[in-house]
Amino acid sequence: DAKTTQPPSMDCAEGRAANLPCNHSTISGNEYVYWYRQIHSQGPQYIIHGLKNNETNEMASLIITEDRKSSTLILPHATLRDTAVYYCIVRVGGSNDYKLSFGAGTTVTVRA
Amino acid sequence: NAGVTQTPKFQVLKTGQSMTLQCAQDMNHNSMYWYRQDPGMGLRLIYYSASEGTTDKGEVPNGYNVSRLNKREFSLRLESAAPSQTSVYFCASSIGNSNQPQHFGDGTRLSIL
Numbered sequence: 001d002a003k004t005t006q007p008p009s010m011d012c013a014e015g016r017a018a019n020l021p022c023n024h025s026t027i028s029g030n031e032y033v034y035w036y037r038q039i040h041s042q043g044p045q046y047i048i049h050g051l052k053n054n055e056t057n058e059m060a061s062l063i064i065t066e067d068r069k070s071s072t073l074i075l076p077h078a079t080l081r082d083t084a085v086y087y088c089i090v091r092v093g094g095s096n097d098y099k100l101s102f103g104a105g106t107t108v109t110v111r112a
Numbered sequence: 113n114a115g116v117t118q119t120p121k122f123q124v125l126k127t128g129q130s131m132t133l134q135c136a137q138d139m140n141h142n143s144m145y146w147y148r149q150d151p152g153m154g155l156r157l158i159y160y161s162a163s164e165g166t167t168d169k170g171e172v173p174n175g176y177n178v179s180r181l182n183k184r185e186f187s188l189r190l191e192s193a194a195p196s197q198t199s200v201y202f203c204a205s206s207i208g209n210s211n212q213p214q215h216f217g218d219g220t221r222l223s224i225l
Contacts, residue, residue, distance in 0.1 A: 041200065105154060
């Protein structure tokens, strides 16, 4: 099972882009990278996921390196409401019952 | 559209008591999951149900049982609660395809004295 490594914490200025790194050097060819966040003990919120191409949605962008050993989640204009713990997760398991292994994540603090 | 609904939101039990945590989803998802989260830690999978009628153990199944009642509902039971089971419990669901994300409820905060 591929594991991920994230920095334990980072700060970001409000209005600026927040770039969250994640290493997953043992990822397999058919494993996806998922990003979730958890705001103050609420349920985890899905942000974005990708396989090898860069992805963008209304919340964020996901940049995956060509060798797929690392990725970066970009919050383009961070707000105070983006303060949360961000989890980078690689899918494990079969095609119909995949399980997500949550690590410690990165605590992101957005400052005014 | 409520998504994933968990009940109750809070509960206090005494050691040895039993209780069932309820989870329901209205997204017509095939797969459902139960996680626990201890203070300052990430989520750990307790049990999951890939489809109606099936259940499997996750990382930390000891002390728990589950029932996939139907496609919508997936319950978690503590038969004899222990203080080590004090935690926040999250239920999640997903379509069940290989790359679709899980969607989570708001959690049940359980304290066992």
